[in-house]
Every structure is written in structure tokens, then in C-alpha cells.
Amino acid sequence: MKKTLLAELFFFLIITSLSAQEAIFRAEQLTSPEIEGDVVTFRFYAPKAQKVEITGDFLPTEKIDSPMGTIDSPGKAALTINENGVWEFKIDKLQPELYSYSFHVDGLPATDPNNPFLIRDVASVTNIFIIEGAHADLYRVQKVPHGTVAKRWYPSDGLQMERRLTVYTPPGYESSAEKYPVLYLLHGAGGDEEAWISLGRTAQILDNLINQGKAKPMIVVMPNGNVIQDAAPGEGTLGFYKPQFMIPKTMDGTYEENFMEIVNFIDKNYRTVPQKSHRAIAGLSMGGFHTMHVSRFFPDTFDFIGLYSAAIMPREDASGKVYKDIEGTLKVQRDNGYKLYWIAIGKTDFLYDANQEFKKLLDEIDMPYTYVESEGGHIWRNWRVYLSQFAPQLFE
Incomplete structure (x- = not known):
């Protein structure tokens, strides 16, 4: 009986370890955001999603009503999906700056699971990245x-x-x-x-x-x-x-x-x-x-x-x-x-x-x-x- 329990426990640990490693490896293979000079590529793995959008302060603004009145808010852009179930969005010619962004997956807000760098502004949590150069270098740890x-x-x-x-x-x-x-x-x-x-x-x-x-x-x-x-x-x-x-x-x-x-x-x-x-x-x-x-x-x-x-x-x-x-x-x-x-x-x-x-x-x-x-x-x-x-x- 003890041998059976030990065998089941061992099998469970092996399966759990493999699942964890698979998640780790999948995360390592997916880079988001990928920064190459002033070109940034965002990726989001969601093979069953119908629509994925990104919103960020690098996109054209749109007017919204807020507790402060009508203000400019970052707009949205659609990602496209590839054969591996990965949604992508690329933007170029970004000027040096610290930028923030998040996703909308089938209408639900989501942070980027491949980017662990987050900030909270009131109750909103967004990811951040920096395009180096000019005044943005002041925001980096040098x-x-x-x-x-x-x-x-x-x-x-x-x-x-x-x-x-x-x-x-x-x-x-x-x-x-x-x-x-x-x-x-x-x-x-x-x-x-x-x-x-x-x-x-x-x-x-x-x-x-x-x-x-x-x-x-x-x-x-x-x-x-x-x-x-x-x-x-x-x-x-x-x-x-x-x-x-x-x-x-x-x-x-x-x-x-x-x-x-x-x-x-x-x-x-x-x-x-x-x-x-x-x-x-x-x-x-x-x-x-x-x-x-x-x-x-x-x-x-x-x-x-x-x-x-x-x-x-x-x-x-x-x-x-x-x-x-x-x-x-x-x-x-x-x-x-x-x-x-x-x-x-x-x-x-x-x-x-x-x-x-x-x-x-x-x-x-x-x-x-x-x-x-x-x-x-x-x-x-x-x-x-x-x-x-x-x-x-x-x-x-």
C-alpha cells in the first residue's frame, strides 16, 4: 500500500514538474515586448481568443469622459494572430520615453504575462518599457x-x-x-x-x-x-x-x-x-x-x-x-x-x-x-x- 502511494506521489510530482517546466519554457520562447531600436513588437498567446487589442500611451489618443471631465486617453490597436496562436502587434519610430500599455482580450483587460514590470496608477495596473535615449535615459538605472x-x-x-x-x-x-x-x-x-x-x-x-x-x-x-x-x-x-x-x-x-x-x-x-x-x-x-x-x-x-x-x-x-x-x-x-x-x-x-x-x-x-x-x-x-x-x- 505504501509503495503504491509513494509511486502515485512520485508520478504526480513528475507530471507537476513537467507542466511547470512547459509553462516556463513557453514563457521563455515568447518575448513581449521585443525592443529593437525604436521598433517594438508585442505578443500575447491566446489561441482561443476572438479578438486581442493593445492600448498604450504610444498610440493616438481618444476623448473619454472621466471624473476629471473629458480627457485624452490612449487609443487601441488590433493584434493579428499567427498559426501558433500568438497574437502580435508591431509599432516603429517610437521616440525615447517610458511607455505603459495593457491588452484587451475579447473585451477583458489583461496585463502582458511575458512582461513582469508593472506600475499601479490609482486602481489600474499596466506594463511598462523604456525606449532608451534623450531624456528617457534619466528614467533608467544607470x-x-x-x-x-x-x-x-x-x-x-x-x-x-x-x-x-x-x-x-x-x-x-x-x-x-x-x-x-x-x-x-x-x-x-x-x-x-x-x-x-x-x-x-x-x-x-x-x-x-x-x-x-x-x-x-x-x-x-x-x-x-x-x-x-x-x-x-x-x-x-x-x-x-x-x-x-x-x-x-x-x-x-x-x-x-x-x-x-x-x-x-x-x-x-x-x-x-x-x-x-x-x-x-x-x-x-x-x-x-x-x-x-x-x-x-x-x-x-x-x-x-x-x-x-x-x-x-x-x-x-x-x-x-x-x-x-x-x-x-x-x-x-x-x-x-x-x-x-x-x-x-x-x-x-x-x-x-x-x-x-x-x-x-x-x-x-x-x-x-x-x-x-x-x-x-x-x-x-x-x-x-x-x-x-x-x-x-x-x-x-
């Missing part, structure tokens, strides 16, 4: 000295919880006694303390800019701007749940009012230069909104301010004290002085008009700023570039 990325928890008395933030320290921080300037980098709606480090490639950009001598070594702090969360979904005490684009209290003034808790924690726990001249704050979309309001609510705290595709004015129902007398507090910020007030926006961004109105207000009160207008809309492709352009201007 053979340069590297900084350290840490996840830290800080006590928030105002929000009555321990909260998590992401901190980048520059190469050599641990082995030196030097004090460093700090950039506070804020995410957009639906993001969290993971957004800038994963989607924004902050560590790679800073490592490469610092190595090239184009940016000063700095600490970069990436907080969670969702005040009802202690950390990103799946990383905090709320456990695993589906991330949402907008959650309660994200733009009601609570975050801005309690922001100095973050600054004080960083100054206490890191070797910083705790002066206005050595602090910068920047953010995208909702993070740009928070940046604008934090910097004027605490007008003697930051000498460098960056608004990337920023939401500007509070909603009509926003009643937080942060949003009182916006023009008056901007004038105080102006009179206190600063070194750089930097505004960047894409020409087709749905927040373009709001940024033009904000520029008019700044012009009316003689508040100096630098304005950068780029192609494209409300997309990470722009925000990575904005960070790459903004960081070299800091702490001069």
Missing part, C-alpha cells in the same frame, strides 16, 4: 552612485494617526555628516506615497541628475496626501482595498493645515538645513493644488515652488481656513520673497484654462513666476519631464 529609498512612519497629532511617507536620500547620505536641502514632492488625486517613486521614477531621475552635476544632492520627501489613509492601499492598517480616484477630505484644507508636521518630522530625523532657502515644494494635479495652498498658507517656509498641471482654486463648497483670503496670502508670500515660482502645463491638459486664469491673478498682483508650456495633457510623461526640469533649478 551605473552611477545611487541614493536610498525608505518608507518612514511619522506621528500626526492633527490627523490622530501614524502615517507613512517615502523618503529619498541622495548618494553618500549615510556615510557623510553633510546637511541637505529638501524637496517635498506631492502626488495627484488617486495617488499616494508610492506614486512619485514608482510612476514618477524619482530615484532614477535624481540619481542621474546628481551624477551629471545638474542637480544638487537633496532629500526628496513624498508624503501621502489622502488624510483619511495612514498609508497607500495595501500598505496601511486599512488593509487591501481598491484604490479610488477621489476620496473624502483630500481637498478640504485638512492636509494643508497639518503639513508642517511632515516638515518638522523630516527636520528632526534627517540632516537638513531647516531654512526657507533650502526647502522646495512641488506637486502634480491635486499635488499642485496642495503645493500652491501650502506654500502661501506657510509663506515663510519654501523658497522654491513648483506647480505641475495644477488644480488651482478650491471647490465652492470648500470651507477650510486654508482657503480664506487667497489673494491676500499670495501677496504676503510675494512680499516675503522666494527664489522660484514655477508653473508647467500641457497645451491639451484639462486644467489648462484654470492655469491661465491663475497666471492672470499673479500678473494682477505683480507676483513673479516662470511659466513652461509643453505638448500633451494630464499625463505622467509630462510630470516626469517637469521634475527633470525643476530639480536642476533648486537650491542655487
Whole structure:
């Protein structure tokens, strides 16, 4: 009886091993994406599928309705199937960039099973790849000295919880006694303390800019701007749940009012230069909104301010004290002085008009700023570039 059981177990293990090896070998034989210069081929094994499409930010955009209004979204392209049941799509002349994509198989969204490199943006998970060259080389891990990325928890008395933030320290921080300037980098709606480090490639950009001598070594702090969360979904005490684009209290003034808790924690726990001249704050979309309001609510705290595709004015129902007398507090910020007030926006961004109105207000009160207008809309492709352009201007 024992021999029979042992034989069955042995047979089961052999079959399982062969099945696993077959899956491994099949995956190895199928390369997707296959990058040859500026030509990329995508493949998806689905012999029984009726239709396979790809969507990615390298395809022509289409207009869709979203919680942010009508926005540009990546279009779709059809794959063709070969005799082996492998669907293929080829695209050429791709410019250097970090791209994201996913598939639709008979209408159902799917990631590329042959590409293990993924990013999460709100609740959407997509694959990524890089076409090397030009500014895209800033997004790659190069053979340069590297900084350290840490996840830290800080006590928030105002929000009555321990909260998590992401901190980048520059190469050599641990082995030196030097004090460093700090950039506070804020995410957009639906993001969290993971957004800038994963989607924004902050560590790679800073490592490469610092190595090239184009940016000063700095600490970069990436907080969670969702005040009802202690950390990103799946990383905090709320456990695993589906991330949402907008959650309660994200733009009601609570975050801005309690922001100095973050600054004080960083100054206490890191070797910083705790002066206005050595602090910068920047953010995208909702993070740009928070940046604008934090910097004027605490007008003697930051000498460098960056608004990337920023939401500007509070909603009509926003009643937080942060949003009182916006023009008056901007004038105080102006009179206190600063070194750089930097505004960047894409020409087709749905927040373009709001940024033009904000520029008019700044012009009316003689508040100096630098304005950068780029192609494209409300997309990470722009925000990575904005960070790459903004960081070299800091702490001069």
C-alpha cells in the first residue's frame, strides 16, 4: 500500500514538474515586448481568443469622459494572430520615453504575462518599457552612485494617526555628516506615497541628475496626501482595498493645515538645513493644488515652488481656513520673497484654462513666476519631464 502511494506521489510530482517546466519554457520562447531600436513588437498567446487589442500611451489618443471631465486617453490597436496562436502587434519610430500599455482580450483587460514590470496608477495596473535615449535615459538605472529609498512612519497629532511617507536620500547620505536641502514632492488625486517613486521614477531621475552635476544632492520627501489613509492601499492598517480616484477630505484644507508636521518630522530625523532657502515644494494635479495652498498658507517656509498641471482654486463648497483670503496670502508670500515660482502645463491638459486664469491673478498682483508650456495633457510623461526640469533649478 505504501509503495503504491509513494509511486502515485512520485508520478504526480513528475507530471507537476513537467507542466511547470512547459509553462516556463513557453514563457521563455515568447518575448513581449521585443525592443529593437525604436521598433517594438508585442505578443500575447491566446489561441482561443476572438479578438486581442493593445492600448498604450504610444498610440493616438481618444476623448473619454472621466471624473476629471473629458480627457485624452490612449487609443487601441488590433493584434493579428499567427498559426501558433500568438497574437502580435508591431509599432516603429517610437521616440525615447517610458511607455505603459495593457491588452484587451475579447473585451477583458489583461496585463502582458511575458512582461513582469508593472506600475499601479490609482486602481489600474499596466506594463511598462523604456525606449532608451534623450531624456528617457534619466528614467533608467544607470551605473552611477545611487541614493536610498525608505518608507518612514511619522506621528500626526492633527490627523490622530501614524502615517507613512517615502523618503529619498541622495548618494553618500549615510556615510557623510553633510546637511541637505529638501524637496517635498506631492502626488495627484488617486495617488499616494508610492506614486512619485514608482510612476514618477524619482530615484532614477535624481540619481542621474546628481551624477551629471545638474542637480544638487537633496532629500526628496513624498508624503501621502489622502488624510483619511495612514498609508497607500495595501500598505496601511486599512488593509487591501481598491484604490479610488477621489476620496473624502483630500481637498478640504485638512492636509494643508497639518503639513508642517511632515516638515518638522523630516527636520528632526534627517540632516537638513531647516531654512526657507533650502526647502522646495512641488506637486502634480491635486499635488499642485496642495503645493500652491501650502506654500502661501506657510509663506515663510519654501523658497522654491513648483506647480505641475495644477488644480488651482478650491471647490465652492470648500470651507477650510486654508482657503480664506487667497489673494491676500499670495501677496504676503510675494512680499516675503522666494527664489522660484514655477508653473508647467500641457497645451491639451484639462486644467489648462484654470492655469491661465491663475497666471492672470499673479500678473494682477505683480507676483513673479516662470511659466513652461509643453505638448500633451494630464499625463505622467509630462510630470516626469517637469521634475527633470525643476530639480536642476533648486537650491542655487
